[in-house]
Amino acid sequence: MGLIYTEEQKELLAMVREMAEIEIKPYVQEADEKGECPRELFKWGFDMGLHMLEIPEEYGGTGLSYETTAMIFEELAKVDAGYAITFVTTFVALRNVILAGTKEQGQYFADKIAPGGFAGFALTEPNSGSDPAAMRATAVLDGDEYILNGTKTFITNGALADVFVGFFKTDPAGGHRGISAFIVDADAPGVTVGAHENKMGLRLSNTTDLIFENVRVKASAMVGPEGSGFKLALNALNLSRAFVATMAVGIMQRALDEAVKYAKERKQFNTPIIKFQMVQQMLADMAIKIEASRCLVNNTMRLMDQGNLVQKEGSICKTFVSDCAQEVTSNAVQIFGGYGYSKEYPVEKLMRDCKVFQIFEGTNQIQRMTIAGVLEREYK
Amino acid sequence: MNIVVCIKQVPDTTEIKIDPVKNTLIRTGVPSIMNPFDKNALETGLQLKDQYGGKVTVISMGPPQAKAVLREALSMGADDAWLITDRAFGGSDTYATSYILSQAIGKLGPFDVILGGKQAIDGDTGQTAPSIAEHLDAVRLTYILDLQVDGDKVIARRQVEEGIEVIETVLPVLCTATKESNKPRYGTVKRKIASLKAEIPEITLADLVGADQSKMGLKGSPTKVKATFTPQRTASGVNIEGNNPGEMAGSLISKLADAKIL
Numbered sequence: 001m002g003l004i005y006t007e008e009q010k011e012l013l014a015m016v017r018e019m020a021e022i023e024i025k026p027y028v029q030e031a032d033e034k035g036e037c038p039r040e041l042f043k044w045g046f047d048m049g050l051h052m053l054e055i056p057e058e059y060g061g062t063g064l065s066y067e068t069t070a071m072i073f074e075e076l077a078k079v080d081a082g083y084a085i086t087f088v089t090t091f092v093a094l095r096n097v098i099l100a101g102t103k104e105q106g107q108y109f110a111d112k113i114a115p116g117g118f119a120g121f122a123l124t125e126p127n128s129g130s131d132p133a134a135m136r137a138t139a140v141l142d143g144d145e146y147i148l149n150g151t152k153t154f155i156t157n158g159a160l161a162d163v164f165v166g167f168f169k170t171d172p173a174g175g176h177r178g179i180s181a182f183i184v185d186a187d188a189p190g191v192t193v194g195a196h197e198n199k200m201g202l203r204l205s206n207t208t209d210l211i212f213e214n215v216r217v218k219a220s221a222m223v224g225p226e227g228s229g230f231k232l233a234l235n236a237l238n239l240s241r242a243f244v245a246t247m248a249v250g251i252m253q254r255a256l257d258e259a260v261k262y263a264k265e266r267k268q269f270n271t272p273i274i275k276f277q278m279v280q281q282m283l284a285d286m287a288i289k290i291e292a293s294r295c296l297v298n299n300t301m302r303l304m305d306q307g308n309l310v311q312k313e314g315s316i317c318k319t320f321v322s323d324c325a326q327e328v329t330s331n332a333v334q335i336f337g338g339y340g341y342s343k344e345y346p347v348e349k350l351m352r353d354c355k356v357f358q359i360f361e362g363t364n365q366i367q368r369m370t371i372a373g374v375l376e377r378e379y380k
Numbered sequence: 381m382n383i384v385v386c387i388k389q390v391p392d393t394t395e396i397k398i399d400p401v402k403n404t405l406i407r408t409g410v411p412s413i414m415n416p417f418d419k420n421a422l423e424t425g426l427q428l429k430d431q432y433g434g435k436v437t438v439i440s441m442g443p444p445q446a447k448a449v450l451r452e453a454l455s456m457g458a459d460d461a462w463l464i465t466d467r468a469f470g471g472s473d474t475y476a477t478s479y480i481l482s483q484a485i486g487k488l489g490p491f492d493v494i495l496g497g498k499q500a501i502d503g504d505t506g507q508t509a510p511s512i513a514e515h516l517d518a519v520r521l522t523y524i525l526d527l528q529v530d531g532d533k534v535i536a537r538r539q540v541e542e543g544i545e546v547i548e549t550v551l552p553v554l555c556t557a558t559k560e561s562n563k564p565r566y567g568t569v570k571r572k573i574a575s576l577k578a579e580i581p582e583i584t585l586a587d588l589v590g591a592d593q594s595k596m597g598l599k600g601s602p603t604k605v606k607a608t609f610t611p612q613r614t615a616s617g618v619n620i621e622g623n624n625p626g627e628m629a630g631s632l633i634s635k636l637a638d639a640k641i642l
Binding site: 012015018019044047049050052053062064072 | 455565566568569570572573576
């Protein structure tokens, strides 16, 4: 593997790998079939402190670097990306609070997560995906409180989260500048978990609608200044794209691990199929794409660790890696032949799991628009 | 409650390779791990601490590399760790090792509970931990499943061949743990990072004031190894199949009778 790991990173990865292989892996197939993850499986992650990785030490977290956190999530994603994303999503929400929140908000968020909690990020609506300015959810000031109304959709951890960072229009006529961010407790009166999404992949990950009906939050729950929510969400998502990519690297690595193992065992014409050049080419191309992806993720993480907001780099990373993942997992199925198409073997799931990586956290089409937009500015 | 756990670093394999000339274990190329039964002992100690409060100390005798298993113990939740190391301790057999460990425990203690694995997967003697109890004149409880402590009183459940033995005694006790005792916890990310930065203090011969050096090391070891070898597997086992336990038992009895064992 292309990266140079520190002793600490190696030790952490070995520990996480052992736990995931022994405690999580045996239950993944059944959970994927059912489309739900038993809560007791998350206990292992909580016991290890995976929910605190990115929370700063000043709030009682581990304060790990983005670089090391990403390595840990790649490791988890090898076993199941849906399991990994359940923890990752807490930090997607957290990054908004870190970027724009007050110390009190940071501590509040950390205290919600510390006992074994998850967070969610509530931005998307049925008619507002790539175009957040079209959102309809509203926040209306009433004394020292805001009243929240609206429906959010495709909310990762919708039914699991203890706290959300949600986005609402404080000025319905204000377009992008009319959006504000709020910290909302999941148990606040008026917050209802809607329908659970029956997804193609990442089926261990909980994805639901989220309905806000006259939910009252203190004005102090607003994250950043009024009207800054759109910019905040974009900045937080920029920092989250490489985390999506690190999980895709994990999925790809698993696909390669399984494919090489199978290609060495499977014999046709009395020859292990790994000896056939066309199989060799597929395996080599898989390895090339994984290696390049992992290095790209690592570099993006290191840029982020230095305080860079990675608007272009995050988009490049997410787009390249998730595009690679389609080919890599598809070819893993190809190498397994008919067995690859069967649910008896693990590779068809990897192909299903990785498709969404081209879609969520901004579609790869939107990413390319972002990249081109930055290029246009850079070459002025 | 003051708890000490004795742990050993062992090669991660049950297929031990032996140096045919020196009759010692070949350790190069074999990854080292914490002896699995010692991990159970550590878990027992950590559970006692969770339940009754107190402190868990881990000790290991060995070369400086053995600090790796002490760090692992810290990552799981041990409070402090000591390496017992000195050239004078090299070549110790189970008697000498248990003597040195008991001296170190005496220096670090007093302890209410001393724990160890039922045996190490490399030497497989199962003698060291129980011998510590003899040196320290502590109550010895091998193969324990769990312990309940009430003041000075201890109730232990022991896994014995015939079933489970329940024993009531008083502190201090030395207990050995087995695989059945518990499922050892994993480390945490935070503790793992701290454990890698932790200074592991050493206890050397000079620290064991008043100890009898003639009971240590190769010279202090009454055991003389005549030969060490990997036994040849001469015959494989036989699977007895049948429709019900009675039929299978009958088949077993006739096989044993044929072999003139019964």
